[in-house]
Structures are given as structure tokens and as C-alpha cells.
Amino acid sequence: MQIDGREVKARDDMTVLQAARTAGIHIPTLCHHEKLEPFGACRMCMVEVEARGRKNYVVSCLYPVAQDLVVRTRSERVDKIRRVILEELLAHAPNSPELVALAREYRADRDRFEKDASFCILCGLCVRYCAEVKQKNAVDFIERGARREISFIPEIAAKECWDCQECFALCPTSYAQAAYFLTEALAFPGRRKAGVANA
Amino acid sequence: MTRLESAAELEHFRAGIVAARDPAKPCIAVCAGAACHGLDSARVAQAFRTEVGKLGRDAGLEVRVTGCHGYCEKGPNVVVGPDDVCYFEVKPEDAPEIVASTLKKAVVERLVYAHPDTGERAVHMGEVPFYKHQTRLLIGDNVRIDPMRIDDYLALGGYAALAKALFQMTPDQVLDEVKKANLRGRGGGGFPAGQKWETAKNAPGKDKYVIVNAHEGEPGAFMDRALFTGNPHKVLEGLIIGAYAIGSHRGFIYTRHDSPQLIRHIEQALAQAEEYGLLGENILGSGFDFRVEVHFDVGIFVSGESSALMRSIEGLPPEPRPKYIRTSVAGIWNRPSNLNNVETWANVPQIISRGAEWYAGIGTAGSKGTKLVSLSGNVVNSGVVEVPMGTPLRKIVYDIGGGIPGGKAAKAVHFGGPMGGSIPANLIDAPLDFDELAKLGAPIGAGGLLVMDEDTDMVDVARYFLEFLTNESCGKCVPCREGMRQTLKVLTNITKGKGRDGDIARLEDLNDVTGAACLCALGRTASDPLKSMLRYFKDEYETQIARGSEGKGGKAAGSAAT
Structure with missing residues (x-):
């Protein structure tokens, strides 16, 4: 197959994103993590693909490779999609270093849309890491649509989180950490300290 | 009642019902x-x-x-x-x-x-x-049927198409008939049903499923409920014929948890069909087995989206599946799953009994048969309407709908609810046709036709649809969740007289990316209403924005824009 004009070889069980990364071609992602199942939610990894003369925009983290597929990781349209997505997310987390760096690359204006400082961009890294790697499900999505947020489940978090907290490092905005400590303060204050003292 | 064991027994039984009726x-x-x-x-x-x-x-x-x-x-x-x-x-x-x-x-x-x-x-x-x-081919029987009594359906010739399919046709012939009829999906996409069936039929795997999408959740759409509640056996017969063509032995009816009458009628229909040997093992003695179970939604619009619906049947939250494999190949539990909506299935029996040629004689070159339309809004006669494809919208709105109440003029007609589009009244001679209306920017969708009079505020209409969608999106992918949230904010501001310079560009960018980048069809088509508004009613948006900008001293408020 071809990515950005280069011939690239890939195993047939790979996604376009895996093939590109193997070939050293960078595609930006926010919700992707190698240890986790592809999620396809942030849509930052969208690329242009062309097969049998038809052009399409797909998320590379899920799109399977195919013989003779032509992929363009940058184009005016791809860049526009990434720019608007960044502008939408910057309304929530205007100072996230990851977003700020990408905003510079894609000329995204962080003040374009009305601010809604929820900090979380709902990439789901914490939720999925806890479910897939730790298999604890201590943090999950609640609500739907524009009201969706992450929430630590106090009963599970009280038992599982105090000596884990591995999701904090995955969070692009530090909101996971904030949400956890808020849950702790509200639902089981002092529990973590007691746990540390006992350990 | 003993089970009917053959087509002859069915006809004999039917003759008995008819004879007993005057x-x-x-x-x-x-x-x-x-x-x-x-x-x-x-x-x-x-x-x-x-x-x-x-x-x-x-x-x-x-x-x-x-x-x-x-x-x-x-x-x-x-x-x-x-x-x-x-x-x-x-x-x-x-x-x-x-x-x-x-x-x-x-x-x-x-x-x-x-x-x-x-x-x-x-x-x-x-x-x-x-x-x-x-032309009431589908809904017309409603007047003659007590939906709780299968005998009423049999008296009108019910299940004769099933008997014909099972005993006089091979599955391939049934499929061919539906393909030749060019029956297109009534749920929104207008995708050819026969082609979908063929994909599921040819997909590898022994276990295949057929599904009735009876999750009519769109505001202003009430025809599927009218059809399914009023004549459940018509839909069921279509489903069984489809299962036979595809080679499926298990079907699902996915419907709303909040329509008790519909649920009662479906459950009664399934029980009676099974009792008569029209459903279950060895249907009419043909050797064909098929079972159906009923599943209910969890009260969210997106569960009507095909892949979300299938996750819901699996017992998972109804989030659309991020996959580039069609559900007709890998749907419920990754098995080939053919989903059609209520009205699509209801068309199947008449195609089999009267033939593809007859069916294809109704409608336009690309859109065949009749279409149910839920007519509502600023119209004298609201209700469920059935007309041949190709009927001019004017005929639906004026001849059938009785025109606009209060002597007012029509301003726009809107098709397809929150994922459809509005066209101005001067295009009202457009035909009811999947392709023609899609070209104009008002795709038929499921068939909800909303008439709007001259007093309608088109910004507020878009705002209303967006408000519905932001609450009904699953919230997983950014361009749907965030794109609609921001679009709604901009529209709300405009309706409150707080429009800013650059709002049109903001709306266009948001809408463009939502339409291109969303994970599922709900998100991608959520941009349609606004797209049509900006195509036909942009001046109205500009006027309202200008009013806002002036009110706040012009440009200053929009300094961060574009």
C-alpha cells in the first residue's frame, strides 16, 4: 500500500495507523493507546484513503490495511477536520500541553468556541485502561451526549485506586486525577491515607 | 387450534374464516x-x-x-x-x-x-x-383488522405470500424478486433491501439474524408505530419471508419500551403465529424453522442506529460500533445480521404475492412502491399518509394535508426530522423520491414531513433539532458530542439576539466536520438540517446575527472570530 507517496508493507491484520507508525509516519491521536483496544472516538487520526478510485475519510486507528490502498495523512481537508476537533476540545481544556502543541501544528484557535471548562476531553484512556488492563472498572462513563462525563465508582475506587492510580499518567488534561481526588474527598475521605499507613 | 401443516391447510382454514363472515x-x-x-x-x-x-x-x-x-x-x-x-x-x-x-x-x-x-x-x-x-397499500388494511386477532389478517389473504415463498419459490428466487422490485430501505438510508439481503445471505457463517428496526424515535415520525401496532402480522410475514431468503433461523424485533400497545400487539402476533404453525419449527410443514424474540430499547434515540441497536440486543450499551465492516456481514455477536425497518419488511409480502413487476410499476425510476409519511406541523390535516413514490410534495401538503391553517403561506417543508433537511416552499413541486429530495437537501429519512408556515423562525428550528440531538447522541466521538454542543451554543446565542460576527463561518466549520468525521450515521447526518438551512435560509441567519452584533456595539463581541 501507499502512505503519503511512500510504498509501505503491512501485515494484513494491521490498521492503517499501525502500518503508518511501523513505517515511521506520524499520525496524531488522542484516544489511542497501544495497550488498549482501538476506540475511534477522538477522530484526530482521520486520514484520506483512496481505493478503487473512491476517496473517503476514515479513522486510521480502526481502518484495516488493504492491498493497493492509497493513504494521505495530511491534506487541506484532513487538516481542517483536525483543526476544528482541536478547537472543540480546547474549549474544555485550553491549557492541556498535548492539545496546545497540536493546536500550534494545526493552527487551531483555542478561543474560537465558547469555553466550557470541564477539563475532561472524554478520550476514555482512564476508563479503558482500568477496564482492559487492570480489569477493575473503577472509573467509567456516565450520562450521554453533551452531558457525558467520567466518574469514579466510589465502592470500587475505595478498594482499588489508592495504590494504583496508573491512569493519572495517561490523562492528557490531569482531569482523571482531579476526578479521583474529588471522589475520594466526597465518598471515602481519609481512606487512602489509612491505606498508605497500613501498607 | 391445531397447527397448520401445509399451504393447503392454510388455504382451507382461510376459506373457513371467510365463509363464516358476511x-x-x-x-x-x-x-x-x-x-x-x-x-x-x-x-x-x-x-x-x-x-x-x-x-x-x-x-x-x-x-x-x-x-x-x-x-x-x-x-x-x-x-x-x-x-x-x-x-x-x-x-x-x-x-x-x-x-x-x-x-x-x-x-x-x-x-x-x-x-x-x-x-x-x-x-x-x-x-x-x-x-x-x-394509495393505501400498507396502511389501508388497518381499518379491517383487529391487531389482536390473526384471523382478521388471514381473512384478508395474510400469510399467503409466506406460503408462496416457502412452497413455490427457492430462497434465491425470493431474493431475486425483492431485488427486481428495487425495494429500498424505508428507515432512512434508502439502501436497496435486496442488496443488503444478498450481502447477509452470502456472508460466511451458519447463524444469521434478521431484525425489525421498530425503534421509531425521531420527533415527528409516527408511521411505523401506526403500521406495526395496527397490522403486526404484515411486518412479521415480511420478516419470515426475508429470513427464508437469507437463510436465517432467528429474528429479533427491536422496539420501544414505552409503547405498551405496540408491545402487546407484537407479543400477541408472535404467540398466535406460533400457535398456527406460521412461526417456530417446521413452518407450515415446509421444514423451515424460524423464531423471533422481542427486545426493547433503553430510552435513547441512538439505539435505533443499526450498529448501536445490535449492541443493545447483545446486552451492551447502545453505542455505535466503530467498525469498517458492515453489520450485514458482522452484526449481532459478529454474525451476519440483516436489519430493515418496519415499513421495509411490511412491503415484502405484497412483492412476493403480486410480483416485482407489479411493484416496480408504482413510483419513479429510482424509488418504487408507496411511502408512508407522517404529516405534521402547520398543516390542516395531520396524520399518517401513504402515497406512491414520485407524488409531488404539493399534493401531500395541499390536497391531502389541506394546506396551511389560518390562511397563512407555507415557508418550508422539512423531511426526516433532526437528521433531515428543510427546503423552501417554492420547491414544493418536488417529487417524493429518495434521490430527488436528497439532492435538494431534504432526504426523506424515515418519512416525517413537517410543514412550516411563514411565521417560522428557521434559526429556532435548527436550534430545536440540535437540542434534541445533543441529548440523544451517545457522546462517544468528538465531532458529534462537541460539534453539536458548540453548534447549539452558537444557535442559542443567535436566537437570543447575541449573535456574533463569524457565527456563520463557525456554524459552517462545525457542521462540515460533524458531517465528515463522526463515527456513526446519527452524527454524520446530524449536520443535515443546518446544512439545508444555510443553503436556503442563510439570509435569515445573517439578519438575526446582524441584529445581535449591532445590539452589542458591532464587531467587538466577535473579535475572537474566524
Whole structure:
């Protein structure tokens, strides 16, 4: 197959994103993590693909490779999609270093849309890491649509989180950490300290 | 009742039902469709039963509680057969008079249709303007069927198409017939049903599923509910025929948890069909097995999206699947799953019994058959309408719908609810056609037609749809969740007179990316209403934005824009 004009070889069980990364071609992602199942939610990894003369925009983290597929990781349209997505997310987390760096690359204006400082961009890294790697499900999505947020489940978090907290490092905005400590303060204050003292 | 073991037994049984019925005997059909039910038609039906009960065993007329007749505006509806005398806005206290007149073969003049302008009367269904311009192939039987009684469906020739398919046709021939008929999906996409069936049929795997999408969740769409509640066996028969063609032995009906009447009718239909040997093991002795189970939604619009619906059947939250493999190849539990909506399935029996050629003779080059339309908004006659594809929208809005109330002018017609589009009134001669309307920017969608008069604020219409969608999106992917959230904010500001310079560009960018980048069809088509508004009504948006900018001293408010 071809990515950005280069011939690239890939195993047939790979996604376009895996093939590109193997070939050293960078595609930006926010919700992707190698240890986790592809999620396809942030849509930052969208690329242009062309097969049998038809052009399409797909998320590379899920799109399977195919013989003779032509992929363009940058184009005016791809860049526009990434720019608007960044502008939408910057309304929530205007100072996230990851977003700020990408905003510079894609000329995204962080003040374009009305601010809604929820900090979380709902990439789901914490939720999925806890479910897939730790298999604890201590943090999950609640609500739907524009009201969706992450929430630590106090009963599970009280038992599982105090000596884990591995999701904090995955969070692009530090909101996971904030949400956890808020849950702790509200639902089981002092529990973590007691746990540390006992350990 | 013993099971019917062959096509001959079915025909024999049917002949018995028909013979026991006197076609000349008057039958009072009381509509119990959603709108009439809301107007307490149950009390009307009870009044008729009491009245007829007084006449004793040989009353010489019967009362039937049926599904939706269609003319919701004028409910509670009562139709008296065999001549189909239509009475409108019937109250329980009208029952004695109607019964007495019917026995005398007379008509209660004060309850028949009178034209609002000319006062001209119309007594029979075929003369009432709302009905006479329609072609009611699917919904017409509703008047003759008590949905709780399979015998009523059999009396009208029900399940003959199934018998024909099972005993006179191979699965491939059934598939070919549906392909030749060019039946296109009525759920929104207009995708050719035969092609979808073929994909599922040819997909590898032994276990395949067929599904009825009865999750009609779009505001302003109520025709699937009217059809399925009023004539559940028609849909079920279509599903069984489809299963036979595809090679599926397990079907699902996915419907709303909040329509108790519909649920009751579906469950009764399944039980009766099974009792008669029309469902379950060895259907009509043909050797074909097929079972159906009913699943309910969890109260969210997106569960009607095909991949979300399938996750819901699996027992998972109804989030659309991020996969580039079609559900007809890998759907429920990753097995080939063919999903069609209520109206699509309901078309199947007539295609089999009357043939693809007959069916393809109705409609336009690309859109065949009739289409159910939920007509509502600023229109004199709201209700469920069925017309041949290709019918000009003007005919639906004016001849059938009776035009705009209050002597006002039409401003726009909107098709397809929150994922559809609005076209201005000057395009009202456009035909009801999947491709023509999609080109104009008002794709038929499921078939909800909303008429808007000259007083309608088009910014507020878009805002209303966006508000619905932001609450109904699953919230997983950014361009849907965030794109719609921001679009709604911009629109809300404009309607409050707080529009800013650059709002049009903001809306266009948001809409463009939502339409291109969303994970599922809900998100991608959520941009359609606004797209059509910016295509036809941009000046209205600009005027309202300008009003906002001026009010706040012009440009300053929009300094961060574009």
C-alpha cells in the first residue's frame, strides 16, 4: 500500500495507523493507546484513503490495511477536520500541553468556541485502561451526549485506586486525577491515607 | 387450534374464516391508534360495544377496535363498513345514533366530513379529501383488522405470500424478486433491501439474524408505530419471508419500551403465529424453522442506529460500533445480521404475492412502491399518509394535508426530522423520491414531513433539532458530542439576539466536520438540517446575527472570530 507517496508493507491484520507508525509516519491521536483496544472516538487520526478510485475519510486507528490502498495523512481537508476537533476540545481544556502543541501544528484557535471548562476531553484512556488492563472498572462513563462525563465508582475506587492510580499518567488534561481526588474527598475521605499507613 | 401443516391447510382454514363472515354485515371500526387513543377512543369503543350489546346476539353488526386509520387530526375516527362511511371526532354519546343509523343503512350527517371552506360533505372514505388522494397499500388494511386477532389478517389473504415463498419459490428466487422490485430501505438510508439481503445471505457463517428496526424515535415520525401496532402480522410475514431468503433461523424485533400497545400487539402476533404453525419449527410443514424474540430499547434515540441497536440486543450499551465492516456481514455477536425497518419488511409480502413487476410499476425510476409519511406541523390535516413514490410534495401538503391553517403561506417543508433537511416552499413541486429530495437537501429519512408556515423562525428550528440531538447522541466521538454542543451554543446565542460576527463561518466549520468525521450515521447526518438551512435560509441567519452584533456595539463581541 501507499502512505503519503511512500510504498509501505503491512501485515494484513494491521490498521492503517499501525502500518503508518511501523513505517515511521506520524499520525496524531488522542484516544489511542497501544495497550488498549482501538476506540475511534477522538477522530484526530482521520486520514484520506483512496481505493478503487473512491476517496473517503476514515479513522486510521480502526481502518484495516488493504492491498493497493492509497493513504494521505495530511491534506487541506484532513487538516481542517483536525483543526476544528482541536478547537472543540480546547474549549474544555485550553491549557492541556498535548492539545496546545497540536493546536500550534494545526493552527487551531483555542478561543474560537465558547469555553466550557470541564477539563475532561472524554478520550476514555482512564476508563479503558482500568477496564482492559487492570480489569477493575473503577472509573467509567456516565450520562450521554453533551452531558457525558467520567466518574469514579466510589465502592470500587475505595478498594482499588489508592495504590494504583496508573491512569493519572495517561490523562492528557490531569482531569482523571482531579476526578479521583474529588471522589475520594466526597465518598471515602481519609481512606487512602489509612491505606498508605497500613501498607 | 391445531397447527397448520401445509399451504393447503392454510388455504382451507382461510376459506373457513371467510365463509363464516358476511361481507354485507356492517362493521364499526373504532380507531385505537396513538392519536385517537389519546383522545380516549377506548371510551368510544366501549360505548359502541354497550350499544351493540343491547341488541343481543343477532345484532346484525359488529364492533372492531383497530389500529390507526390515518386521519389523526380528526380523531377519534370511526369507519363503518362495508361501505366505509367515515365519522370524525366521535364522542361516546354519538354511539347510539351511529348504531341506529347503521342498522337503517342511513348516515349520521352531522359527523361526516365537511370541507372547512366550502362546507361540502364527504361520506365515504374514497371521497374524503384526506384519503382519496392516497394509495393505501400498507396502511389501508388497518381499518379491517383487529391487531389482536390473526384471523382478521388471514381473512384478508395474510400469510399467503409466506406460503408462496416457502412452497413455490427457492430462497434465491425470493431474493431475486425483492431485488427486481428495487425495494429500498424505508428507515432512512434508502439502501436497496435486496442488496443488503444478498450481502447477509452470502456472508460466511451458519447463524444469521434478521431484525425489525421498530425503534421509531425521531420527533415527528409516527408511521411505523401506526403500521406495526395496527397490522403486526404484515411486518412479521415480511420478516419470515426475508429470513427464508437469507437463510436465517432467528429474528429479533427491536422496539420501544414505552409503547405498551405496540408491545402487546407484537407479543400477541408472535404467540398466535406460533400457535398456527406460521412461526417456530417446521413452518407450515415446509421444514423451515424460524423464531423471533422481542427486545426493547433503553430510552435513547441512538439505539435505533443499526450498529448501536445490535449492541443493545447483545446486552451492551447502545453505542455505535466503530467498525469498517458492515453489520450485514458482522452484526449481532459478529454474525451476519440483516436489519430493515418496519415499513421495509411490511412491503415484502405484497412483492412476493403480486410480483416485482407489479411493484416496480408504482413510483419513479429510482424509488418504487408507496411511502408512508407522517404529516405534521402547520398543516390542516395531520396524520399518517401513504402515497406512491414520485407524488409531488404539493399534493401531500395541499390536497391531502389541506394546506396551511389560518390562511397563512407555507415557508418550508422539512423531511426526516433532526437528521433531515428543510427546503423552501417554492420547491414544493418536488417529487417524493429518495434521490430527488436528497439532492435538494431534504432526504426523506424515515418519512416525517413537517410543514412550516411563514411565521417560522428557521434559526429556532435548527436550534430545536440540535437540542434534541445533543441529548440523544451517545457522546462517544468528538465531532458529534462537541460539534453539536458548540453548534447549539452558537444557535442559542443567535436566537437570543447575541449573535456574533463569524457565527456563520463557525456554524459552517462545525457542521462540515460533524458531517465528515463522526463515527456513526446519527452524527454524520446530524449536520443535515443546518446544512439545508444555510443553503436556503442563510439570509435569515445573517439578519438575526446582524441584529445581535449591532445590539452589542458591532464587531467587538466577535473579535475572537474566524
